Each structure stands twice: as structure tokens, then as C-alpha cells.
Amino acid sequence: MTTLIEAPPSDADGLLPTKKKASGGGLGQYILIRFLLIFPTILILVTLVFFLMRITGDPITAALGGRLPPEQLAERIHAAGYDRPIFVQYFEYLGQLITGDFGTTLSDNRQVSEMLTTYGAATLELSINALLVALVVGIPLGMVAAHRRDKAPDAVLRIFAILCYATPVFFAGMLLKLTFSVWLGWLPVAGRAKTSTELALTALQAPTGIYWLDAVRSGNMAALGDVIAHAVLPALALGLLTAGIFLRLVRTNVIGTLGKDYVEAGRSRGVSEFRLVTKHAYKPALIPIITVMGLQIAVMLGGAVLTETTFEWKGLGFQLATYLTARDFVAVQGIVVLLAVIVAVTNFIVDIVAALIDPRVRY
């Protein structure tokens, strides 16, 4: 699958014939179509989430059933409009979403839209950190595996890759925590920063909520170090999942590229194997990574729920788990829709980036 979207190879060693200029006329149309596709994607997700949430009954009963007398429960169901026909509720919910109103949580009376601003930054920070781990670990190791194909390092790295993406995120997180926090005491157990750091960063003027960015902006290097120390284990737990996939992808694509005629031509000219891998084979291997990255965002957000819970990383995933436990379906529904929007928009951006890098993607 991945070899279908290879990018043109690098021509630093003059291996390729003169390139024709790619016809880029379809880019505008491509972006427009991709942009318009976001809306039905989100609509389908919202519809699915809405009706799946209603399978077990109305949200008020789910959250408060058994804790309120039946009369009070009925009053609240009526007041919230959950006793009306489901399609009326559905279209009303869609109307609310258009105005940015995701509803109010049942368990602690908060605006769900507030979640995005309050906790989105934490999840974004974790995702960036994890992506960095995935790239830094997955790509070089994939190239090494391809370079040493069918030799011992390749076998070890392939097993490592399988372990990475086959190990449940929460299990990896627990193992990392036990090893590096509890037994060795090298890294913090949980949280995004020490209490003093969090207080210092919270007190900043207009904080972004992305701690390392706020620490850099404020020039607080001690805080930056603390934030990074807290970020290492969650980023590893989540990032290694994707690193395994990247490693396999890069390996497969680099091996595929190494068999191309222009690479053979390079070999016959005496270009070293290392140079062929690092100069000519890596770019075609990276293009599918960019495409897969879009899909991995969804995987990462799913993994973020478990990682954030394991490491008390208070982001959207952590909140989602908390509200699920409280059976607060309004909050759950709102956060899931928010996550769906993030995934759809990210995929759109990734598609555009891929199209800009490789014009063949536009067709």
C-alpha cells in the first residue's frame, strides 16, 4: 500500500533523467475537495456518536439514575428535553454544534467547549512529544533495518517494532513508570510538572497551556527541565506505539527504493550503500510516513486516553476517562466530537502537505 505514494527520489548524485515539471493545476481543486469532505466526515462521526450514546437511554438517567428519586429524575429529563423524539434532539444538537455549543456536563456543570481550551493544549503537547519520539525512533531505525536487511540488526529491530505496536499503551506506560520512576527513581511518577512549576507557569500572562512553550517564553529553564522530565515517559509510552509502525514503513519503503533502477545505477557508479540509503532512498520512504501520520493522529488520540490516565496527564483523554466513569454522556459525547473534529482537520492538513510534497497525490 505504502509504495503507491512514493515521492520522487533525490537526485543529488545525478542519477535521474531530466524531470518534467509536474502539472500542479489540480492543487486548488484538490484542497477544495478535501476541505469539503471534512464536513460529511464530521457529520457521520457526530451522528454515530449521538445515536450510539442514546442506545443505553438518555444521558440524565445514565448519569443520575439511582441517585435521584424517580420524580426528580423525570423532571430533569423533561427539563433537558430528553423525553422528546430522538430526531428532534438530533437536529437540535446539530444546531447547537454549529454555534459551538457542545452542551454542559452533567456531573460538574461545565461547558464542554471549555474543555478544548482548558485541556486541548495538554493533549496537543503530549501528541507533539509522542510524534517526536515516533519520528526520532522510527525513521532512523527503519533506515538501519533496511540498510542491514535480513541481518541480525534487522531482525532485532523488526521484533522491536512488533513489540512497540503490539504492546498496549497502558501496559507500556505502567512498565516505564515502574522501571524509571518507582524502581530507579530517575523520572517523575505522574503529572505534567512539579507543583511549583505548574504554579509558576499558570501565573504567566496569557499562557498557551503547552508547558514547554510557556517555560521557553518565560525563560524559566528550571521549569523547562522539569516539564521535559515529566514528558519523557508519557511521550515514550505513546510515541513508541507509532514508532513501531514508522519503523516498519520506512524499512519496507527503503528496501523497495533500493531495488529501483536509478539506485542500481548509483551502485554501479560506486556510490556507497550508506549514501544510497541516506541520500536517495529516505525521501520516498518519508512520504508515506506523512500520509500515515494523519491516520496515526487518531491512533494517538485513542492512546492518549490511556496514556493520560496512566500518567495523570490532565488533557482531553484524561477528562474523557473521568467523565466515562461518571457516566456523564453529555461530556463524553462533546469530547468525542471534539476529538473527531481534530482528527478530521489534522487529516486534511496532512493531505495538503502530502499533495504539496508529491504532486501525484493530487490525482
Next chain:
Amino acid sequence: MAMNKKALQSAIALAGVSAFALTACTGPSGGGTASGSASGGGAITYGTTDKVVTLDPAGSYDAGSFMVMNQIYPFLLNSKPGTADSTPDIAESASFTSPTEYTVKLKSGLKFANGHALTSSDVKFSIDRVVKINDDNGPASLLGNLASVEVKDDSTVVFKLKEGNDQVFPGVLAANAGPIVDEEVFAAGKLMSDDDIVKGKPFAGPYTIESYKKNELVSLKANPDYKGLLGKPANDSATIKYYADSNNLKLDVQQGNIDVAGRSLTATDAADLEKDSKVKVHKGPGGELRYIVFNFDTMPFGAKTADADPKKALAVRQAMADVVDRDAIATQVYKGTYLPAYSVVPDGFVGAIKPLKDMYGDGNGKPSLEKAKKAFSDAGVTAPVTLKLQYNPDHYGKSSGDEYAMIKEQLEKSGLFKVDLQSTEWVTYSKDRTKDVYPVYQLGWFPDYSDADNYLTPFFIPGNFLKNHYENPAVTDLIKKQLTTVDKAEREKVLGDAQTAVAKDLSTLPLLQGAQLMVAGKDVQGVDKTLDASFKTRLGVISK
């Protein structure tokens, strides 16, 4: 282009190296108190797994919200650390001026952190809005005996009561319905958001909120304008850190990232921490009561069973009380985080006695098979009696299953019972238990206010919340009498009589009472002072 690639590669390499270098420099996160912030020395960090529902007193009736309220809002009455007795806090005096009038006079010069004066008008506003909003999650039900609130002058307020000489009313003013808020900040008819409350600074308790991240981090600073009973806090500032997982809470207190770990460490965590030389486990009396409820209609030989016989039904209850080994459950299942309960009123409350210790078992708190057999033979009950025993697996903690497995084992080992143990999730459980579905079942209770009455009135008067069809006019009279007995000594005696009468009827079988538990670093002082029967966590007494 080649330059750009190199630059990118260099940047990635630099970022990676920097990240690992910084990581290596930082090492483990120790000493995570707020000392790094502006507060300087004397700051403490308290960790908890409790959650804040809302900072609005009209909208919450839970331990997590009340814990924060105790730090930031003033109360007319409160209790001194070490006791549960309600005495004037920001009030200069508080007493019954007639059987149905409770008059409170405020201290002079009271003000909120925002500079607004705190007057009797704020007091009336605060109490009235709890009643008016009447939120489902709020404490309005505590003010059921309140007829109206009247302002006499800027510093005098009169609470008019429906029933006279209500001895519980001072306790209610010190409980969830009692925080005094600023009428210039709070809306009269609707709940306020936490962020709006924090912005308005309507705080006149021992602390003010400096920064607030709901259920993440609350930063408190000692309030120099607080003139109440609790005095100046022993620390300059305090931070409350919220955890989702008690395991992380435990690890952080062990590693010194927080100074005190409060609610709620598990029994296993507590037992483990007892062995850790870096921390100290502090225990105090707890208000939680765990007990078994008997449905008088549907229990074996109950009023609506085919072989109804009140004497035999009583013998079944008595035999259960005789053979159950509370001590074994407390030590083996709960590792000492619960204590045996020998009354429906937990030990530590004013007026609490232990009638079940003398009346059942070996007379010393341990089981007695002989007494159980005698109860059966005296009433003509043929063993074994089949008992359908229900417990809840998700509402009363993870160890409920172990607790009830042990109870089943103890009952069956006696040869007098055959136990059919069943469990149901809370949503269904809480509905079914009042619909006569469960003949004998588990329940637990946290007090609404620190008074023995809170363990009597809700359970043993006609139409009680147990809905277990128990009625005894003599018990009802005793409960009503203690509510209105003004003389303290006399009231204690009546409370004792009520407990003895209830223990004879055994409409519920008390098993365990919770011990309050906090774990603190060895350099932390004052934790024991807040572990009293008021069940109020007062950060102001903790220091290091």
C-alpha cells in the same frame, strides 16, 4: 535546499540532545511544594483523589467541594481542631434566644478578600440562596427546619425555626449549608461557575484562592483578614493537588512531591506506607459507617413472608450479630483502615456508646457461636436459615466483595446460615433496595453534619430513608427527645438510650467505622490536629 535539509537535521539532532541533556539534569522530581513560587517557606502541598463538583455552596454536597470550602469560606459556627463541637467561628455569639429563634451576632470588621464588608445581610443571602436554588446536588435538605432568616442589624441575624430547640441546628450551620458568601458577587437564584467565583474573590475564610485549575491544582494563600475561630494558618500558603489514581498519590507522597496525602488511599496503600520510613501514617476517627440493613417485610420470617414470625426474625438478626467477626474484617480486609463498629453511632461522636459490644457475641466484641445457637433455640428457629445477602461492588469501594465474602464465610461457618451472596451495580442497587427487592443488604453512610443525630433520625424514625419497614414508637420518642434536649449531659444520656434501644431491635447491623487517614512526610507537623470527628480537613493546622 541541501542547506535546508542540513539545517533541519541539525535542529532535530539539537532538540533531541537538548531534551535528553535537560532530562538528565533534572532527575527525579522531588520537593514539589510551592516553595518555588512566590510564597516562599512555609508552603505545604496536599494531595487528594477527591473531586470538586463546584465551589458554589448551594450546588455541592460532597467531600471534595466541602474540603475547599472549609479553607476559603467563613462559617458562623465551626469546630476547633481536635473536637466536633460547634462553637462560634466568625460569630461573636450564637445561641437560642427562644425555642424557635437562634440568634447569631457577628464579630466586628469582617470583610471579604475583595474588600466588601461581611454583614448579617450576607449571612441571610447565603442561607436563603441555598434554600432558593435547592439544587439536586446541593445541601438545601439540611435546612429543612429553617422557617426564615431575619436581619436585625448589620451584625445580628436571627434564624427562625419550625421546630423548637433544634440541637442539631448549630451543627448544620457548621456543615455544607453554612458557608457565608458575598452577596455582591454571587447570584441570588442560580449557581455560579468556579471561574467567576475565583474572579470575584468572595473569600473570608482562613485562605484565599490565588490560582485555580479545577480538579488539577488550587493555590491558596493565608487570608490576613480572617478573624475566625481557626486563627492564622500555620503555613503561608497551601496547594491542593488532585489525583485520579490513588496509586500516583501514594507514590508522590513517598517521593516527597507532596507533603500530605489525604483522601483516599486504599487499605493496601496505607499498610504499605506504614513500612516506609520516609513518611508517617496518621489515623483519626472516621464518620463512615458500614452496616447491613434488614428489610422487616422480606427478611427470613419477615412480616410479608410465608412463615412470618417477628420473634424468629429477631433471632436471625441477633444470631448474625453474635457470629459476625468485625475485627477480622477490619484487619484482614481493610488492613486497619476501618475499625469495628459496635453502635449505629460511630465512636468519637458526642453521646456515642457501644451497646452491641455487650449485648452480642462474647460480650467483648468477638463472636460467640453459643449465643447465636441460643438465640435460634429460644425462638424455635431451625438451622440453617437461608439468607439472601446483597452487596454493592462499585459504590462502597473495591473491597466490598472481599468484605462480604468474609461475612458469608463467617455466617456459614457457624452452621446456622446458608448464604446466597449476590451483588448488583449501584444504579440498580440504589433503586431496588427501596422497593423491597433485597431482604438483607449492605449500605454505608457518611455524616451530613457532625452530630450523633445524623446516624439516628435518617434511619430509625417512621418513613426513614432505609424504607425497611422498621418502626418502634419508643425509639422514635427517644430520637425526637434528643433533638430538643437543651441540657448537654441529659442529651448525651438520651442519645445513649436511643442507641441501646436500636441495638435491641437490630433493624441494621453496624459492622465497621472508617478511620480517617492521612500520610505525611516526616517533616510535616499538625496533621493529627485535623483528624477529628468534625471530618473537616483544615490545611491551616499543617506546617513544616
